[in-house]
Structures are given as structure tokens and as C-alpha cells.
Amino acid sequence: MTACLEPGCDGTIDADGYCDTCGTAAAPAAARQGAAGAGGGHAASSRTATATSSRTGTARTSSTSASSRNSNSVSSRTRGSRGGSTGRSRRGNLGAGLIEVPPVPAKNPLTEIMANPQVPEAKRYCSNCGAPVGRGRDGNPGRTEGFCRKCRTAFSFEPKLRAGEHVGQYEVLGCIAHGGLGWIYLAKDNNVSGRWVVLKGLLDSGDADAMAAAAAERRFLAEVNHPSIVQILNFVQHPDPTTGAPVGYIVMEYVGGSSLKQVRADFRDSGGQAGPLPVGQAIAYAIEILPAFGYLHSLGLVYNDFKPDNIIQSEEQLKLIDMGGVIQMDDEDSAIYGTKGYQAPEIAQDGPSVESDLYTVGRTLAVLTSLDSRAYQTTYLDSLPSPSEVPLFARHESFYKLLQRATDKDPAMRFGSAEQMAQQLTAVLREVLSLEEDKPHPGASVMFGPEVRVPSTSAERPELREVVRALPVPLVDRDDPGAQFLAGLGAVDLVEQRFALEKSPLLAASQEIQLRLVLVATSEGDFSTAVRKLDEFENANGGDWRTFWYRGLIQLASGVITQAARMFTAVYDALPGEPAPKLALGACAELLGDFETASRYYGMVWRTDTGYVSAAFGLARALLNTGRRDAAVRAFGAVPQTSTHHTAANEAALRALLVDRDRDLSGADLSDIDARYSWLAARLDPEHANWLALEVLTAAGTRLGVQTPTDLVPGQKLIDRHVDDRSLRLGMEQAYRSLARLATDRAKRIELVDQANAVRPRTLI
Structure with missing residues (x-):
């Protein structure tokens, strides 16, 4: 027998995996070996009813990768994450060290008890067909129990437990909320130091799907062990007060705080006006909770029903709650629970996936930062407002592009992993804060190498060849068979690498060596060879952001600047936080004489990270060409003293003053x-x-x-x-x-x- 690890308990773990004294679930090896996590904290059990979505088909369609030859959109399927943490994040790190998020004080659980627990009539729906039930007529209140007029399925919105009632070792104190799968009760664990716990029952004990979901929770949710996910402690049954039939209850830890729905509702700007959350704060929430999604996905689970109601802040910690909609990715039979306006459009046909989970994160970010949530369930049910409708989206273009990718109607175009989305969100947060706070927030790219040269250190427009040579190069995948071989060529001039690359025994197996040959041919001006090699690579491996990037370089080097800009725009759409595609788009605009666009893209990069000195020179040139001499001089003069181009920048500033x-x-x-x-x-x-x-x-x-x-x-x-x-x-x-x-x-x-x-x-x- 295994001893219980719960402090103050001397029980042992029974055959079902629960302590025979306190009922706490054992910590399984699978959970201990889980994937990356985020610093978690306590959360309130503030829930709202969720609308259910029944799966109408079980076919899981497979998507193909986008081709850089005939598409402007980059598929996520073959684009992996680079770098990133694999361990659990530290507690109290909300904001990723970049922004201070206002803490939410923990609440006394007794103050959460509802005096008159009722499900509002507007939120009463049949669990089987989704039709409104329990609605009032002719001035009379609606029934809280009865049968659906459409499909005759029984419904009940009455609490099954009363204050003072005992469910095993748990003493019920009262209802504190209601959710998609049932009432939420506050209780006290009489076997473990009177700790606060939460019991979650079923709205309708006769609902087979809901009962199955509860059983599923007991089967695998007790194995979930992550600091940003509410802990499942036990699973108990108690007789229905009317029928005597056993009703299942999930026992979870109680955590006190406020849901992000409430945080958004309570927010007031500096003028005391209500409105959406500051974009930096909302992004910080998403970055903090995404590792919890990555952890679930590593266990083969999908959360399904993410929304502001189901993420709670307490002090500086976040916690994902309401695990009732979690199912296994390969589950073709269980009902899928989700909420209108948040759920991905393909769910009913194809079922849940990593991409559909990340869709809900994107929708939640949109709701927190822009329109009222009702608009996302009506006017913008499957779309986003335009930047002309939401000034924030116009002000922060990269954030808007991130939302567009996360909520693309095609799952193949969305982020392919929670880590990947978190990486881009962190980079976007740096860009957002740099604009809002008017100071740089630099950070190393996880996709591109650093800037190694500047195409022009004067007020003169750079030469095309120098622009191509100066743009950052995608980082080599450390897991590629040729990674070590390429590292050994680091000091060798690019053009001189061709012979060694072509003779390498790793050529056929290494994508990175194949792409390096594309870059070499481009640098030599052998564009036909570069195109042929890239086509061969894409035919063998499919399209990802790298094929778009290299095709853009080839087109730029060959002078087809407008087409190159289309390729770089596709990379920007896929990697909205990266500075490299913005540098490329700024260069394309400058070469085309569109100095307003050039100044916008160069400015986005330079404002965020002064390590990209080429952006300072590009910005200054663009400003000078649009008649903003003083701003251009300031841009030249802002090149830091630590840069080898500091003197050249000051000379360019002086010359700008003479024009x-x-x-x-x-x-x-x-x-x-x-x-x-x-x-x-x-x-x-x-x-x-x-x-x-x-x-x-x-x-x-x-x-x-x-x-x-x-x-x-x-x-x-x-x-x-x-x-x-x-x-x-x-x-x-x-x-x-x-x-x-x-x-x-x-x-x-x-x-x-x-x-x-x-x-x-x-x-x-």
C-alpha cells in the first residue's frame, strides 16, 4: 500500500488511486513527468453556464501545408517551435518579467456562498437539443424542473445539495456558482484539517452525456497535476434527493480570487471609464496560461471550453478551472462542451484538436481587449472586428495579426502548439509595451539569428544586394542532422560553403543543409538554381515559413520587390512577433519608394529593440524622404554608443541637417x-x-x-x-x-x- 502524501493525513492509497482517509488522488507518474508549465495560483470558482456543442461527425480531416509558390498564407503544420522552456515556470511570474499585472486579492470563501442559488432563466437550455427551457410565460416565472417542450428530455436546475448536508467526508456549506456541467458547492473536508474544497455536481442528473463527462473526469483528470490547473482531489457520489439515484460530484481544491470575466468587468481606465483590459495585461494572462494548455496537450488532452470565465486570478497567480469539458484527443464518442463565440467552427465536424484549443485562447484575448463579449457571439461569431472598428487593432498591428492567425477558420493556418503561440505572444508583448511605454523591450528571437550587418550607414538608399545580405537568417534547427556540420562552417564565407555543402554525406537527410544551399545560390546571384533547389525542398517537405522567407529573399535579390513583399507578409502573418519580416517589409517599401510604409515597419522594429541598427538607419532615411528632418536626425542620433555604427550614424545625422x-x-x-x-x-x-x-x-x-x-x-x-x-x-x-x-x-x-x-x-x- 502507498502512503498518502497529503499533509496531516495518515491514510493509504486504495486500488482506485484515492486515499482511503482523505480521498485525495495519488500523483501519477504521467503527471509528474508532464510538459512545460506556468506559475499558477489560486482562483475563484466564479462560473457561468456554457452552451454545449454536439459533434455532428467524427471524421478528422488532415490539412496540407501551404506552398510558397501559390499561396500567401503559411501553414502551421510543418513549423516547429524553437527553444523555449521545458520546465515549470516560477510562481509569481505573471507578466513574464515585462509588465506588472495588478494583483487580485484572495477572497474569503464564505462570502462566495449564494443566498438564493438560481440559474437565470436566460441561461436555461436543454442539455440534449439546446432549446430554451424553464422560461417564464405570461408574467409567471419559469419552471426550474420539467421536460423540454422540443425533445422531452428532463431538465433540472435545482441544487441537489443543501447547506449542512454531508457527502462522505465533505460538509456542504452552500452553492457558490453554476456552470456548464452543474452547480458548484463550497464544502469543508472533515478528514483533512477542515480544508476548503469545491464540489461540482450536474445540472441534470438524468443527462447521460453529463454523467459520462463526470465519469471521464474521474478517469483521467485526477492525473492532471499542474500549478496553473485546478487540482482534482476526489470523486464522490451522493443520492439524488428526489429519485435516490446516485449523482456524481467532482471534488476540487478551492481557490479564491476573480475570473478574468470579472476582472474585465471591474476594470476602469485612468479616467474612471469602464472598458476592455489593457492589451499588455491581457497578453500577460495568455502567456501565463498557455503552458497549462501545452501540458494538457502533452497528455493527449484538450480543454475545449476556454473563456474569460474559466481562468482565475488570485494575487499574482492564474489557474485554469472547470475541467468538465476536457476530453482525450482520440475520443470520438464523448460529447464536446464549448461556448458559442469561443468554440472553433470545425469542432462539430472534425472534433477537438490542439489548434481548436488555441483558437479559444485567441478568441478570449480578443474579448478581453476589444468589444463586449456579446458581439463575439453575434456579429463577430466567426470573425474579428477590423482595425477601423477597434482602434487598438490599428495601433498594434502585430497583435491583430496574432489574433488573426490564432482564430483562422482553417485549423492548418493556426498556431501548431501552445509553446509556439506563447513565443510569439511574448515577442508581441515586447512590441506592445515598447509603444505604450516609449522605451525598448528587446528580446532574442527564437526563429531568426541576430543582425550581423547594416545595408546602409548613410542617408542614401541601400543597394539591393546589400539589403539581401543584411537581412537576418533563420536559426538552424538544433535537432537537424546537419546542425553540427553547419556550425562548423560558421566562419566560412557563404559563397565558399557551396562545395562543402554539396559534398556533405548529410545532404539528403538534412533540411538545413538543403536550405543553406538555397541561400548560397541566392547570394551568388544564381536565382534559377536557388528557385529549383527551393522547389525540390518544398516538394519533399511541404511549405512552412522558411520556404516563404527564402522565396522572398530570392525574389528580392532578383529585383521582383513587390512579389518579395508578398512572401515576407506571409511570414509576418505567421510569426507576428518576429522583427525579421518587418525589417524585410520595411526594406521592400523603401526600395519601392513607399517611405510611409517603410517608416512604419522600421519604426516597429527600432522602437522595440535597438539592437537592430539597420532599422534605425532605415527609419531615419524614410523620415528624411517624407520631409521629417528633425525626426530623422533623432533616429540617426539614437544609435547607441555601443554600436560599431555609432559614428556613422552621427555623420548621417549631420548630413541630414545639411539637406x-x-x-x-x-x-x-x-x-x-x-x-x-x-x-x-x-x-x-x-x-x-x-x-x-x-x-x-x-x-x-x-x-x-x-x-x-x-x-x-x-x-x-x-x-x-x-x-x-x-x-x-x-x-x-x-x-x-x-x-x-x-x-x-x-x-x-x-x-x-x-x-x-x-x-x-x-x-x-
């Missing part, structure tokens, strides 16, 4: 330019510094030729020259003569001396 300044260059501007030049001159080689001095003095001279700035300070100087025509000309002459002395070519030296003589001010001698 088209013949009419608006002020004395204050000249002072700023002088300070910037002095800083740069100390860091540039003499030849470079003299050429830059010529640009500065020429711009100032041009301005003086039109009009002298009215705010010049007496004695003001520019590069050690007074700000007047004669002094500036002498400065230009000196710069040309200095350049002539540095020139090694005799013809060039003569040319520079001639230019010095040409700018020299006229004298009488």
Missing part, C-alpha cells in the same frame, strides 16, 4: 552643426573630416547667399570660422588644400588646388 537648408538654416542650427562636426572630426581620418567640412561650409555659405540668419550670435563660429562669406570661403579653401596635400595622385592633387583657388575670396593683391 536643402538654403532657406531655413538658423543660427541655432549652425551651432548644433558645429558641435556635431567637432565631435566627428576627432573620430574621423583627416581626409574624411575635410570632405565633411566642405559639405558643412558649403551649406552654410549657400544659406548666407540667400539671407543671413536673424539669430546669429555675435562672434559665432562654424568649424573655427566666423559665419560670414569671407571666413567660410577661407575655410573651404583650407579644406581643399589639406585634401590636396593628402592626395597621392598628381592629377587629383592639381584638381583640388584648382578648386581651392576657385573658392578663395577675392582680394586686391
Whole structure:
């Protein structure tokens, strides 16, 4: 016999897997070896009735992967997660260390007891056909017990247990809520230190599906052991007060707090107005609870009925409650419980899946952050509001794209795992907070390598080839057979890798080596070979985000920029938190002359992570081309001192200050330019510094030729020259003569001396 591990209990585990004294379930090996978890906490048992969805077919259709040759949408089927935690997360980590989520105080369970427990008439439906039952007529209240007028199935909305009644070792204290599978009762465990527990019964004890669901809970839910999922302690039976038939009750831990439905209802903005939750807070909730979904999925289970009612916050912890809808993925017979507006559209035909579970997470995020939940059960039953209807979606494009992917009507287009969705949500949260708080929230990508070069460190538009070379490269899958081989080629120039790659004995087995050959051919300008190899890869392995990315690179390198942008948009749709596709789209827009779009994408990346210096240069160039010089100068100047491109960025900022300044260059501007030049001159080689001095003095001279700035300070100087025509000309002459002395070519030296003589001010001698 196995001793019970419950503190204060000296019982043993019986043959059914429960303690013969306190009734606590044993902790099975399967649960102890579960997948990644999230920090959990206590939760209130605030429930609302759920609408049931009956499965109308058992066929499980298989979806095919999208092809980058004929589609703009990336399938999730062959896209795996990279990295990520495999252990349980720490408790009290709500917000992923990025945002502080307001805590919800735990509640005294006795205050939760309902004085007059009733199911509202508007929430009374037949458990068999879904028709309204128990509704009032002609001013008379509806019946709480009776038979459905449509299918004659018996219904009962009366509590089966009363305060003071004993169900085995549990003393009932009263009803605290009602849910899709029954009443929720608060009770006290007389065998284990009077601990609070919750008993969940059935709305209708004659409902065969509900009884089967309860039996299913006893069969496998006691094995679920995760800090973010309510713990099933026991399963007991008690006679129905009317029929005497045994009724099953699930015994669960009691946890006190508030459901996210209530948190949203109670939220008030800084002006005291009610409204949706802040998007960062809602994302933090989803990130925290997704590991619980991943854990269930690793056990072959699906939750089915996720919604704001079924996730509870207590202090800084979250917990998933109401396990009545959980079934095994391969269960083709059990009824599927879900809620209208949250449940995936394919459920009735194809049954539940990982993708249908993640659909409910996406819908919950949409409800928490935008419209009233009723709109998601009517107007937007199978769709999302547009950004024009919800300004938040327009403000945070990446968040909207994440919702679109999570709730796509095609399951194959959704996220393929909870870990994958959590990874992208975390990246989106960084982007959201960077905009809301006006400060960067950088984080390493789990899909792409870091930025290794910048295509242009000036105010000039970059060359196409340099853009392709500078874009981040997808990370190598560590589980790929060729991963170690590719790591050994890290220091070898990309073009020089071809021979080693083609001769590798791992070529046929390694997807990563095959994709590296595509990249090599693209870098060489051998686009026909690159396309052929990518087609062969896609035919053998199906399409995923990498095929779209590499096809976009090929098209960009070959100058088909509009088509390349379509491919990069597909990657952005699939990986909305990643900076790489935004960089690519910003580059495409800039090359096409669409500087407003370029500034938007470059800005999204730079605002979030200042490690992407190419985004700062791209943003500044785009701003400069749309007439926003001051903003462009600030963007150039924001490149951090730790960057190797810091000096180049300051030079670009100075040059931006000189563009088209013949009419608006002020004395204050000249002072700023002088300070910037002095800083740069100390860091540039003499030849470079003299050429830059010529640009500065020429711009100032041009301005003086039109009009002298009215705010010049007496004695003001520019590069050690007074700000007047004669002094500036002498400065230009000196710069040309200095350049002539540095020139090694005799013809060039003569040319520079001639230019010095040409700018020299006229004298009488």
C-alpha cells in the first residue's frame, strides 16, 4: 500500500488511486513527468453556464501545408517551435518579467456562498437539443424542473445539495456558482484539517452525456497535476434527493480570487471609464496560461471550453478551472462542451484538436481587449472586428495579426502548439509595451539569428544586394542532422560553403543543409538554381515559413520587390512577433519608394529593440524622404554608443541637417552643426573630416547667399570660422588644400588646388 502524501493525513492509497482517509488522488507518474508549465495560483470558482456543442461527425480531416509558390498564407503544420522552456515556470511570474499585472486579492470563501442559488432563466437550455427551457410565460416565472417542450428530455436546475448536508467526508456549506456541467458547492473536508474544497455536481442528473463527462473526469483528470490547473482531489457520489439515484460530484481544491470575466468587468481606465483590459495585461494572462494548455496537450488532452470565465486570478497567480469539458484527443464518442463565440467552427465536424484549443485562447484575448463579449457571439461569431472598428487593432498591428492567425477558420493556418503561440505572444508583448511605454523591450528571437550587418550607414538608399545580405537568417534547427556540420562552417564565407555543402554525406537527410544551399545560390546571384533547389525542398517537405522567407529573399535579390513583399507578409502573418519580416517589409517599401510604409515597419522594429541598427538607419532615411528632418536626425542620433555604427550614424545625422537648408538654416542650427562636426572630426581620418567640412561650409555659405540668419550670435563660429562669406570661403579653401596635400595622385592633387583657388575670396593683391 502507498502512503498518502497529503499533509496531516495518515491514510493509504486504495486500488482506485484515492486515499482511503482523505480521498485525495495519488500523483501519477504521467503527471509528474508532464510538459512545460506556468506559475499558477489560486482562483475563484466564479462560473457561468456554457452552451454545449454536439459533434455532428467524427471524421478528422488532415490539412496540407501551404506552398510558397501559390499561396500567401503559411501553414502551421510543418513549423516547429524553437527553444523555449521545458520546465515549470516560477510562481509569481505573471507578466513574464515585462509588465506588472495588478494583483487580485484572495477572497474569503464564505462570502462566495449564494443566498438564493438560481440559474437565470436566460441561461436555461436543454442539455440534449439546446432549446430554451424553464422560461417564464405570461408574467409567471419559469419552471426550474420539467421536460423540454422540443425533445422531452428532463431538465433540472435545482441544487441537489443543501447547506449542512454531508457527502462522505465533505460538509456542504452552500452553492457558490453554476456552470456548464452543474452547480458548484463550497464544502469543508472533515478528514483533512477542515480544508476548503469545491464540489461540482450536474445540472441534470438524468443527462447521460453529463454523467459520462463526470465519469471521464474521474478517469483521467485526477492525473492532471499542474500549478496553473485546478487540482482534482476526489470523486464522490451522493443520492439524488428526489429519485435516490446516485449523482456524481467532482471534488476540487478551492481557490479564491476573480475570473478574468470579472476582472474585465471591474476594470476602469485612468479616467474612471469602464472598458476592455489593457492589451499588455491581457497578453500577460495568455502567456501565463498557455503552458497549462501545452501540458494538457502533452497528455493527449484538450480543454475545449476556454473563456474569460474559466481562468482565475488570485494575487499574482492564474489557474485554469472547470475541467468538465476536457476530453482525450482520440475520443470520438464523448460529447464536446464549448461556448458559442469561443468554440472553433470545425469542432462539430472534425472534433477537438490542439489548434481548436488555441483558437479559444485567441478568441478570449480578443474579448478581453476589444468589444463586449456579446458581439463575439453575434456579429463577430466567426470573425474579428477590423482595425477601423477597434482602434487598438490599428495601433498594434502585430497583435491583430496574432489574433488573426490564432482564430483562422482553417485549423492548418493556426498556431501548431501552445509553446509556439506563447513565443510569439511574448515577442508581441515586447512590441506592445515598447509603444505604450516609449522605451525598448528587446528580446532574442527564437526563429531568426541576430543582425550581423547594416545595408546602409548613410542617408542614401541601400543597394539591393546589400539589403539581401543584411537581412537576418533563420536559426538552424538544433535537432537537424546537419546542425553540427553547419556550425562548423560558421566562419566560412557563404559563397565558399557551396562545395562543402554539396559534398556533405548529410545532404539528403538534412533540411538545413538543403536550405543553406538555397541561400548560397541566392547570394551568388544564381536565382534559377536557388528557385529549383527551393522547389525540390518544398516538394519533399511541404511549405512552412522558411520556404516563404527564402522565396522572398530570392525574389528580392532578383529585383521582383513587390512579389518579395508578398512572401515576407506571409511570414509576418505567421510569426507576428518576429522583427525579421518587418525589417524585410520595411526594406521592400523603401526600395519601392513607399517611405510611409517603410517608416512604419522600421519604426516597429527600432522602437522595440535597438539592437537592430539597420532599422534605425532605415527609419531615419524614410523620415528624411517624407520631409521629417528633425525626426530623422533623432533616429540617426539614437544609435547607441555601443554600436560599431555609432559614428556613422552621427555623420548621417549631420548630413541630414545639411539637406536643402538654403532657406531655413538658423543660427541655432549652425551651432548644433558645429558641435556635431567637432565631435566627428576627432573620430574621423583627416581626409574624411575635410570632405565633411566642405559639405558643412558649403551649406552654410549657400544659406548666407540667400539671407543671413536673424539669430546669429555675435562672434559665432562654424568649424573655427566666423559665419560670414569671407571666413567660410577661407575655410573651404583650407579644406581643399589639406585634401590636396593628402592626395597621392598628381592629377587629383592639381584638381583640388584648382578648386581651392576657385573658392578663395577675392582680394586686391
